Amino acid sequence: MxxxxxxxxxxxxxxxxxxxxxxxxxxxxxxxxxxxxxxxxxxxxxxxxxxxxxxxxxxxxxxxxxxxxxxxxxxxxxxYDGYRPGPHAALVVHEEIDLRIFPRHxxxxxxxxxxxxxxxxxxxxxxxxxxxxxxxxxxxxxxxxxxxxxxxxxxRLADQGAALDLAPRAAPEAPRAAPERRAELIAGWEALTDTHQFLRLCARLKMNRLGAYRLAGAPYARRLAPGAVERLLAQAAEIAVPIMVFVGNQGMIEIHTGPIKRVVEMGPWINVLDPGFDFHLRTDHIAEVYRVVKNTARGPAHSVEVFDADGGLIAQIFGVLKAGEGAVSAWNALVAGLPEAEGAAVLEGAQ
Missing domain, CATH: 3.40.1570.10 (HemS/ChuS/ChuX like domains)
Structure with a gap:
């Protein structure tokens, strides 16, 4: 009760x-x-x-x-300025507040x-x-x-009652791949010109993000060793390279763009504690981390992407392609230096 x-x-x-x-x-x-x-x-x-x-x-x-x-x-x-409405996805595009909004949620x-x-x-x-x-x-x-x-x-709504009509919580989607369509996945991956095309590719091939990463394997997606995210954040702060951090749920994605300065570990949490930007990640919830490369019109986009034990996406961290060649090169070198997981196989978990 x-x-x-x-x-x-x-x-x-x-x-x-x-x-x-x-x-x-x-x-x-x-x-x-x-x-x-x-x-x-x-x-x-x-x-x-x-x-x-x-x-x-x-x-x-x-x-x-x-x-x-x-x-x-x-x-x-x-x-909160620069609001752009849309029936399926809306945006707030501002220097500090950068949001991708999914109104049905x-x-x-x-x-x-x-x-x-x-x-x-x-x-x-x-x-x-x-x-x-x-x-x-x-x-x-x-x-x-x-x-x-x-x-x-x-x-203010007319209904100011305490009772809420709630739907059951949706079960997380398990990693989903189609091994027989790996050649199509790789061909589509090679043809990307924008990172936003990737999920449409996955949907067409009846896969999801983590399933596709497991299936594609190197050089497109490489599984990283435990501790990779902590190392990434510490080194990004040390060299002051600008990064993009994406954190979301089914109704919202919030984005930080810029360098980070103060990285602090507190128990299971790794934290960025900067003026105007806080980021808190539970490292004991991390089950898989991938270094991912996707083609764009501006050049390859290198990201580090973090998943939980249910296969849910926790966070993504990208370089900033518009920051200039020096910043992009520094980011790409940082990501390339992260240790890979031992025994990670091309088709790991894709069955």
Missing amino acids: KPTPEMIRAARADAPKTRARDLAASLGITEAELCAAFVGAGATRIAAHPDALIPRLAAFGPLMALTRNESCVIEKVGV WVHGFALEEEGPAGPKRSLQIFDAAGEAVHKIYLRPESDAGAWAPLLADL
């Missing part, structure tokens, strides 16, 4: 510093249900669709954008006002049909709080 809203609020009062995700898990509920328990007591249900929400955010000035999956969190500070929305040690803590939180967090937006001290009340007035 799930806890009542009163029980949930009492649990939050007893553990005010516990992260929402951890508190929800301890109560056997989703984060969306945790928010819903506070409707009328600091939470307001709002329209969740990005077309309604995102264009309103530029009025706040700087905000903190947070996207996560089970194993990784990315946080960026900047202005923006189902439940909440505006939260919580008391904090420095005053009210305001956030806008979006969840998918299963109640899993898609994206969170936090006001900063420098944000224009005057935009808060007009946003709530315009986006």
Whole structure:
């Protein structure tokens, strides 16, 4: 039996510093249900669709954008400007806030006002049909709080009840490959002119990303040894090479572009703690890491891509092709120097 809203609020009062995700898990509920328990007591249900929400955010000035999956969190500070709507995919393209949005997964929305040690803590939180967090937006001290009340007035839903209609959580897709179509995969891989074409190639061949990497093997995808990501981040910070970090879930991909400076290991977490950019990756969730090369019109794109034990994509790290020949060469050399996994075979796991 799930806890009542009163029980949930009492649990939050007893553990005010516990992260929402951890508190929800301890109560056997989703984060969306945790928010819903506070409707009328600091939470307001709002329209969740990005077309309604995102264009309103530029009025706040700087905000903190947070996207996560089970194993990784990315946080960026900047202005939500340059919104480009689309029925299947929408974009925010700005120097700091760079997002790829998948609107059909923006189902439940909440505006939260919580008391904090420095005053009210305001956030806008979006969840998918299963109640899993898609994206969170936090006001900063420098944000224009005057935009808060007009946003709530315009986006507030008529239904302000605590009950949520949640769908079952989708099971993760296992690695999927078609060994008999490897020649087609390689031919299509060789013909790529843009990295975005790769998933269309996989779909046409009835494969997914990890299945295709396992099947293709070297020189297209090489499995790396444990510790490769930690080494990659430390060395990227040391030589100040610009990188692109992609972290996402089914409803959102958030991107950082630029050099990184401060890399810190804390228990199972490897962290980048830079002004305006935080990145947190649970290394004990990493099951497979690949060095991947895909052709583009600007030249080969070299990436390091991280997967969990279910075959889910945790994060991708690329070089910045537009950063210039020197930066690209430095990135490619860094990636090429990462140690490969022992005994990695071309057709490993593809059966």
